[in-house]
Amino acid sequence: MQRTQRATRLLTGALALPLAGALIAGCSTTSDPSATEDLKPVAGGTLVYASGDAEPNCLDPHVGGNYPQALVASQFMESLFSKDAKGEIVPWLAEKSEVSEDGLTRTITLREGISFHDGTPLTAEAIKANIEHLQDPNTASSTGYLAVGKVTEITIVDELTAQLELSAPDNALLESLSMPWTAIQSPEGLKRDQAANCAAPAGTGPFKVESWDRQQAVNLVRYEDYAAPAADPERAGSTAHLDGITWRFIPEAASRYAALQSGEVDVIDNPQPDTIATAADSGLGHLAAPRPGASNRVELNSSKAPFDDASVREAFIRSLDVNTGIDALYFNTAERSYSLLSSVEPLGISAEEKFGTDVERANQLLDEAGWTERDAQGYRLKDGKRLSLSFPVSTNQSVPAEQSLFEQMQAAAKNVGIEVKIDLLDLSSWYGALAKHEYDLVSAPYTKVGPSVLRILFHSDSTVPAPSGYFANNAQIKNPQLDRLLVEAEQTNDEAKRAELYERAQQIVLDGYYVIPLYDQQNHFLFSKNVHGMGETTAVSSPTYFNVFLNK
Amino acid sequence: MLAWLGRKVGGALVVLWLVATAIFIGVRLIPGDPAEAIMGGPGSQASAEALAAARSEYGLDLPLITQYLMFLAKLIRLDFGTSYALKDPVLQVIAEVLPPTITLALISLAAAWLLSLIFAMLAMRATRAGQCVGNAVEIIAAAVPHFWLGAVLIMLFSSMLGWFPAVDNGTGAGLVLPVLTLALPLAGFLTQLMRDSLSTALGSQFALAARTRGESRLTVFWRHGLRHAALPALGLTGWAFSSLLSGAVVVEAIFARPGLGRSLLSAVLSRDIPMVTGIALFSALVYIVVMALTEAIERLIDPAGAES
Secondary structure, three states: OHHHHHHOHHHHOOOOOOOOHHHHHHHOEEEOHHHHOOOOOOOOOEEEEEEOOOOOOOOOOOOEOOHHHHHHHHHHOEOOEEEOOOOOEEEOOEEEEEEOOOOOEEEEEEOOOOEOOOOOEOOHHHHHHHHHHHHOHHHOEOHHHHHOOOEEEEEEEEOOEEEEEEOOOOOOHHHHOOOHHHOEOOHHHHOOOHHHHHHOOOOOOOEEEEEEEOOOEEEEEEOOOOOOOOOOHHHOOOOOOOOEEEEEEOOOHHHHHHHHHOOOOOEEEOOOHHHHHOOOOOOOEEEEOOOOOEOEEEEEOOOOOOOOOHHHHHHHHHHOOHHHHHHHHOOOOOOEOOEOEOOOOOOOOEOHHHHOOOHHHHHHHHHHOOOOEEOOOOOEEEOOEEOEEEEEEEOOOOOHHHHHHHHHHHHHHHHOOOEEEEEEEOHHHHHHHHHOOOOOEEOOOOOOOOOOHHHHHHOHHHHOOOOOOOOOOOOOOOOHHHHHHHHHHHHOOOHHHHHHHHHHHHHHHHHOOOEEEEEOOOOEEEEOOOEEOOOOEOOOOOEOOOOOEEOO | OHHHHHHHHHHHHHHHHHHHHHHHHHHHHOOOOHHHHHOOOOOOOOOHHHHHHHHHHOOOOOOHHHHHHHHHHHHHOOOOOEOOOOOOEHHHHHHHHHHHHHHHHHHHHHHHHHHHHHHHHHHHHOOHHHHHHHHHHHHHHHHOOHHHHHHHHHHHHHHHOOOOOOOOOOOOHHHHHHHHHHHHHHHHHHHHHHHHHHHHHHOOHHHHHHHHOOOOHHHHHHHHHHHHHHHHHHHOHHHHHHHHHHHHHHHHHHOOOOOHHHHHHHHHHOOOHHHHHHHHHHHHHHHHHHHHHHHHHHHHHOHHHHHO
16 A cells, blocks of 8 residues: 555655655664763764775765775765665655656655865766766766666756656666765866875865875764755754864774774774674664675576576585574574565565475485485485585675585585585686686675666576676576566566565576575674764765764 | 995996886786776776876876886876875875884884793793794784784773773874784794894803803893894895884775875875885885995994895
8 A cells, every 4th residue: 555655656756665664774773872862962073983994085976986985085076866764765965856757757856955075066067978978988986886887878957957868767876876986076076186085086075085195084074065965954054063084994804993993083894794783782883884785695607507406406405504603603693584685675585395304305306306425425426427606705895704504505505415616806816717707606795786787687688798898697598588577677667676686586586596695795883882863874875974973 | 335326326227127127017917907006996987088188187198118217207206196096106105104104113113022022031031931922923923814903902901991092093002003013023022032042142152251250141132242142133134124114004904094005005095106106116216225224234233244
């Protein structure tokens, strides 16, 4: 019923998502000491943030487009759309948006009175300049480039209105435009050479880039002319509480945590699971903000033996006891997922029954599939060939706990006679192994707002590598029916229909035993007790600091 | 001296050429398309045209031998190329990150020498049992890896005692733990080296003679023992300095310090070939210069020894 009500909203153009209770988890704190007190915000002070990610080479998230860039850029750049606390897409820099009957023309009207950090007013010209910047090969955008892939032409209607022509209807466009990788920056700034724009992109956010001492810190200061909307109406028209943010990069997890404990830094990201588990006891605040898009998962390469046989895929999955491993290795800070999508995605469906441990069934399936003989080490053989799986693991993308989880899977699979060869690789070598199809198992994160991530991950088009060798359909699913569902789901303007199509698509992938969902993409933050007001995030769950204040 | 200098410079050039060639071949054996590294790194969505444009801009579409000759020709003009990831000239990046690394290495070297002198003096006065304990401590210190020692020092002096900051903050206090992490293993090593020659020197006729003249044990230690004991350790200072530079890769990451080590790490991870090449060549150059300097100093202290 909720869905039919909301479907009417599409007539006015706003893309709406059905409400799901799980969504609120996306923006809530689990153990926030500041939440219990009702402190009056204090202005002033500089917050020190310590990131465990690699320092970006460019602060403009259009260039490349990864999560570390999104984390910092969320402070100084804003998007046309955002996600509210209920998980619905809402206009942000945009005031409203309409789509034509055929779904091929999207009109976006901007709010009035907003200026970029360099003084340039926000006009329709900015929409055109930014989307063209994303599509320019010299920008080398990867994430944002895909997000605006269907936009063929941008026309400026009037000062605040732009019209986007699309090659096909795209009901995910507003979700795509809510991500930091498509955030809007000053068209004047974009006219500079790339190095200059990378060093200090001019956005509209509550903080602006003052300087960037490479390998030390990005120094952000409050933007005094901030005029963009605030999620909290009481804060509309005001500026950030903090004087600024010192954005540091501390790659070592133990050093980062020690620096937080000793008060040298105020907020850290990428904490180790054991430190999250004991955060409350250590007097620290904790923000859990699972990323949208796909859940973290292991994909089974169905394009070659032995996983071209669905019963071998099921046997492998049934041989594992993933839950025990997750609880132990993550100290109960990560919840097991049975869905292809993140728990913050309302259209995700869960299929717990597909992933229960059943060693007996695993053995039976393998026997039936002809893997009956055993070699000296106890591994199964068929026609003299060992049942062996290669599993390249990227050390950049898998934390140590996850690598241990994979090792536990390896041990469990051995019990039924399957050999798993784990290869720890750096990012380039890992992409190299994928490009050469030298894998049977692989785990690759994918962050995107909305269920259209399913098309990127499971449409047969995504088995065709980009010129760089990259492809997203690692399970190598080529199913014409699934392809049709995914395309139709993206084009319909009926919200209920969209949900139904995505449900059927997910069911096909789950039924085929192509994927082992593990948990949401973990995104945790720890902060000291003098940091208050933490909890607001962008559409991709990167925290924002507009309402944060220090009480030292 | 001039002939010696000429031989040194000639040798250095040959070594640099060999290093440059080895790096040129080495980085091309690593998997991954350099054009991809230029166009946004691994997993980028760069189009075929964009990749082709990057290839021709950076000369990656030319035959390997042409690329090699161009690479050498540029090196002769001291042109290390432009970083793929940062889009800045490699030499400029190195110049920016060099001072903090050199500072860290020099202070650590001085601290290591100071520590090993203290160890050696203590060892001289110690009982037999004390010497055994001292010996064990030195061996352990010399053997511990930097990443482990750094983590332990942070736990002890930052988390538990709160004496020093865990990560670099631009002040002198922030230097203490990184310097100790680099200096302790080196000090253990240097003391081990000095110990043997020190006991030989102090047990020798001239030390005994000096004692009978009424000089104190400490004076004998400083004036006679140390001079003999320091020589072998000094000869290794060149090696020690280079080991400090490589230790900086780990220490800069642990203590979040800016520097050459961190640049190298991120360059390797992002397949930034010009940056990796530049830093490797630069390190080779530093090694050659420091080795030549220590040799020159040795010749000054002990001219007879250097001839042999």
